Amino acid sequence: MSLTTALNIARSGLAVSSSRAEIVSRNVANASTPFASHKIANVVTGPTGSGVRIASITRASDLPLYDKLIEATSSAAAQKVVVDGLAELDATVGDPENDQTLTALAGKLADAIQTYSSSPENDSAGRTAIAAASQLVAALNSTQTNIQGIRDNADQGLSGAADELNSLLSQFSEVNKRVMNATTAKQDATDALDQRDKLVSDISNLVGVKPVIRANNDMALYTDSGVTMFDTTARSVSFSRTPGLAPGQQGSAFYIDGVPVTNQGTMQISGGAIAGYAKIRDELAPTYQSQIDEIARGLIVSYEEKDPAGVGAPAAGLLYDSSGTYTPPTVGVVPGLAGSIAINTTMEATPSRLRDGVAYNYNPSGYEGYSGHLNDLIDQVYATQPFDPAAGGASSGAILSYASGSVSWLEQQRTAASNDYDYKNTLYERAFDAFTKETGVNIDDEMTTMLELERAYQASAKVISTVDAMFGALLQAV
Amino acid sequence: MKTTFVSSSGLYEALRSSVLKIQTKLVDAQKETVTGRHADMGLALGYQMGTTVTLRQQTARLTAITDANAAVSTRLSGSQAALTSMTEDGNNYVKSLISSPSPSVIKAIARNGAAALTNSLNSTTGSQYLFAGVNTDVAPIKGPFDASTGVPSAAKTSIEAAFQTHFGFPVTDTAQAANITADDMNSFLTNEYRNLFIDHNNVNWSADWSDATAETVQSRISTNETVQTSVSAMSDPNADPDPSVAEPTHKGFQRMAEAYAMISTLPVEYLNSNTFAKVLQVASEVAGKATAQVSNLQSTLGNSQERITNANSRMAIQQDIMNKSITNMETVNQFEAATRANELMNQLNTAYALTAKIQNLSILNYIS
Numbered sequence: 001m002s003l004t005t006a007l008n009i010a011r012s013g014l015a016v017s018s019s020r021a022e023i024v025s026r027n028v029a030n031a032s033t034p035f036a037s038h039k040i041a042n043v044v045t046g047p048t049g050s051g052v053r054i055a056s057i058t059r060a061s062d063l064p065l066y067d068k069l070i071e072a073t074s075s076a077a078a079q080k081v082v083v084d085g086l087a088e089l090d091a092t093v094g095d096p097e098n099d100q101t102l103t104a105l106a107g108k109l110a111d112a113i114q115t116y117s118s119s120p121e122n123d124s125a126g127r128t129a130i131a132a133a134s135q136l137v138a139a140l141n142s143t144q145t146n147i148q149g150i151r152d153n154a155d156q157g158l159s160g161a162a163d164e165l166n167s168l169l170s171q172f173s174e175v176n177k178r179v180m181n182a183t184t185a186k187q188d189a190t191d192a193l194d195q196r197d198k199l200v201s202d203i204s205n206l207v208g209v210k211p212v213i214r215a216n217n218d219m220a221l222y223t224d225s226g227v228t229m230f231d232t233t234a235r236s237v238s239f240s241r242t243p244g245l246a247p248g249q250q251g252s253a254f255y256i257d258g259v260p261v262t263n264q265g266t267m268q269i270s271g272g273a274i275a276g277y278a279k280i281r282d283e284l285a286p287t288y289q290s291q292i293d294e295i296a297r298g299l300i301v302s303y304e305e306k307d308p309a310g311v312g313a314p315a316a317g318l319l320y321d322s323s324g325t326y327t328p329p330t331v332g333v334v335p336g337l338a339g340s341i342a343i344n345t346t347m348e349a350t351p352s353r354l355r356d357g358v359a360y361n362y363n364p365s366g367y368e369g370y371s372g373h374l375n376d377l378i379d380q381v382y383a384t385q386p387f388d389p390a391a392g393g394a395s396s397g398a399i400l401s402y403a404s405g406s407v408s409w410l411e412q413q414r415t416a417a418s419n420d421y422d423y424k425n426t427l428y429e430r431a432f433d434a435f436t437k438e439t440g441v442n443i444d445d446e447m448t449t450m451l452e453l454e455r456a457y458q459a460s461a462k463v464i465s466t467v468d469a470m471f472g473a474l475l476q477a478v
Numbered sequence: 479m480k481t482t483f484v485s486s487s488g489l490y491e492a493l494r495s496s497v498l499k500i501q502t503k504l505v506d507a508q509k510e511t512v513t514g515r516h517a518d519m520g521l522a523l524g525y526q527m528g529t530t531v532t533l534r535q536q537t538a539r540l541t542a543i544t545d546a547n548a549a550v551s552t553r554l555s556g557s558q559a560a561l562t563s564m565t566e567d568g569n570n571y572v573k574s575l576i577s578s579p580s581p582s583v584i585k586a587i588a589r590n591g592a593a594a595l596t597n598s599l600n601s602t603t604g605s606q607y608l609f610a611g612v613n614t615d616v617a618p619i620k621g622p623f624d625a626s627t628g629v630p631s632a633a634k635t636s637i638e639a640a641f642q643t644h645f646g647f648p649v650t651d652t653a654q655a656a657n658i659t660a661d662d663m664n665s666f667l668t669n670e671y672r673n674l675f676i677d678h679n680n681v682n683w684s685a686d687w688s689d690a691t692a693e694t695v696q697s698r699i700s701t702n703e704t705v706q707t708s709v710s711a712m713s714d715p716n717a718d719p720d721p722s723v724a725e726p727t728h729k730g731f732q733r734m735a736e737a738y739a740m741i742s743t744l745p746v747e748y749l750n751s752n753t754f755a756k757v758l759q760v761a762s763e764v765a766g767k768a769t770a771q772v773s774n775l776q777s778t779l780g781n782s783q784e785r786i787t788n789a790n791s792r793m794a795i796q797q798d799i800m801n802k803s804i805t806n807m808e809t810v811n812q813f814e815a816a817t818r819a820n821e822l823m824n825q826l827n828t829a830y831a832l833t834a835k836i837q838n839l840s841i842l843n844y845i846s
Contacts (some may be wrong), residue, residue, distance in 0.1 A: 031486050034487070060483070096519060096534055097515070097808070104534060111539055111543075114539070115546050117697070118697050269763050325514065329530065365613070365691075367613045367693075369610070369615075371697070400532070402534060404528040406528075407531050408521070408525040408526070409528075411521075411523060411524050414524070437738035439486050440485020441481065441486050442484060443841075445843075447845060469552075
């Protein structure tokens with residue numbers, strides 16, 4: 001009967017309005033949640049006599065924008081880690097005004113020896129020179145400690161990232177199942193889809209990700225280098241920490257699905273915090289460490305004592321390797337030399353031995369005014385010597401210009417990394433901006449829809465009460 | 479109909495992130511206004527950081543050398559003063575010798591002259607002897623000194639022994655002294671006596687008179703110059719000419735000592751007039767040569783003093799230039815930084831106002 005049909009259709013209208021109101025309230029609740037897209041109810045007219053129904057609930061999405069966003073997230077995340085690591089390395093340099101760079105301290109030592117050579121009889125000038133040498137050695141030792149500390153932090157970062165990645169992948173596995181079940185059962189999968197998108201974005205912070213959609217909304221995840229992270233099941237992510245990394249010691253590799261993705265493996269990832277940590281731990285910090293090791297070696301060579309008779313081999317003088325590995329004047333990076341460099345104990349106790357020599361005695365009669373050896377030391381300091389190019393610095397030069405070359409290298413890396421980060425971060429912000437604009441919730445829009453729904457509900461309710469009145473009139477007539 | 483869609487969070491995010499960025503820049507601008515230097519020196523300079531570090535180290539080096547040169551100059555001035563007084567005394571001595579003095583008068587003059595010479599050679603600056611070569615903590619002329627002659631006791635003993643060997647009687651034998659002929663005395667003075675002062679390799683000089691080293695003090699006065707900054711009471715044996723041929727010209731102090739000791743240690747009051755005249759003649763020749771040689775030493779030191787002055791002014795100019803470069807690289811224009819800070823603050827205010835206004839733009843205000 002048409003009245004009953006009208007009633008049913010009005011009922012379906014009420015149901016649809018209520019469902020749409022539910023969707024509006026879901027949207028409004030998620031207005032500030034990142035990656036929450038606004039849901040749209042697809043209302044269709046049902047077959048004759050059944051009114052309207054909601055065919056499906058979809059969400060606003062933009063796949064190309066999303067892919068771009070994921071890419072930008074991981075590349076910005078990697079670069080941020082690198083910039084932060086370099087900023088920590090920069091703390092060993094500081095503002096040149098403070099004269100705390102290795103160049104400044106090595107220069108102070110040379111100047112103290114210069115002053116000593118002008119008054120070689122002055123014991124306090126000798127003590128000043130030894131004190132300057134102590135400062136220099138302390139700075140070298142602490143710089144090495146700092147660098148290894150930064151490497152250790154990166155190693156810890158990798159370990160934390162492995163744990164986080166494992167937990168994210170297991171969450172992803174759960175949510176993916178939910179998505180697939182809802183899709184197969186033709187139910188509302190939009191919330192689960194939003195959650196899955198957020199998880200992929202979180203994963204992309206750690207590792208460069210390539211998501212692939214398959215049948216039934218199933219998603220597989222691969223790293224940007226092609227290693228499988230999730231395919232039906234989550235793959236294992238493992239990393240074993242090496243506490244107390246020593247200079248020259250390699251950190252262990254990061255494994256995804258049994259494949260090493262760092263340490264120059266064939267499938268090395270290029271995006272995400274993990275890539276950033278690996279770059280700091282395996283490339284940038286070790287190169288800087290080699291440079292300060294070369295500076296230490298160059299200083300030992302500068303202050304070496306040569307045989308005045310020209311027969312014996314040169315021996316370490318004011319500065320020497322306390323671990324016994326290095327003897328001047330061999331060329332080649334000695335890992336950890338900056339930490340084991342020390343002052344000759346005889347000279348430390350008796351500064352006049354700096355003037356007279358320890359391994360070779362340049363002043364056998366002990367003349368107080370003898371300055372020959374000190375003048376020779378100064379010539380040695382400012383003479384050109386060869387350096388190992390594997391450290392990333394110059395291959396020859398005076399020790400002081402090598403040391404300032406190292407500072408230049410670090411700051412240049414910093415400026416380049418910082419500029420690169422600015423660019424990548426802007427790209428990420430733009431992509432995120434565009435994505436949220438497209439897919440996010442606009443409260444004003446939802447509230448306007450609400451107004452509309454209110455009226456629609458009112459109208460349907462009015463229809464029902466009118467039909468009820470009609471029924472009443474009909475029944476009264478009977 | 480499809481219209482451009484903007485989410486609410488999109489609206490707010492844009493302002494929020496721009497406010498954060500402006501605040502970061504504002505902190506840097508404030509720091510630069512106050513200190514006048516780049517907020518993050520490494521980021522601002524990049525690879526030039528190495529250049530500025532090197533410049534600072536070089537400036538420090540020049541300062542250290544300039545300061546050391548002050549100490550060296552003091553030593554040189556002291557040495558010059560001593561040399562001047564020795565030259566003056568020498569000239570006065572020559573004048574006295576050629577003025578035909580009486581024996582007792584000239585003996586007194588010689589004795590005082592010898593004492594003055596040893597005093598001058600033993601002058602110090604601080605606790606360092608100026609004429610000791612590199613053996614600067616030991617007096618160049620060693621005591622004990624004999625008061626009656628003004629020379630070291632060991633020297634007096636050697637001279638008297640040589641006299642005895644040559645003439646056959648001691649210096650105290652006044653009777654026989656009168657019989658010494660002028661030629662005999664001349665032969666003694668020019669051979670055995672002279673040998674006690676200017677022998678090859680300074681064997682007698684270092685035994686009786688001086689503990690100084692022939693090696694003189696070499697000082698670095700600039701980044702690439704080392705000069706001799708002292709003269710020694712001990713002459714350099716390597717500069718001795720072939721002894722059989724020429725007379726040495728670099729043993730000024732030793733010859734001065736020879737000239738004074740000649741009169742003060744030998745029994746000149748008891749010599750006959752011819753011999754006495756001969757002694758005076760030889761003494762005046764030696765004293766004349768010695769004074770000239772000592773005077774030459776002054777020009778050696780004067781040369782070093784001039785080089786130090788030149789080096790100091792060169793280094794001062796270099797430091798000036800380097801400081802200018804450092805300032806250029808490291809400092810920022812504080813006015814520009816202050817202007818920038820002002821602009822950023824205005825931007826920040828605008829952003830805050832906009833944020834407040836946009837927040838008020840909601841349809842909820844109009845739905846009852």
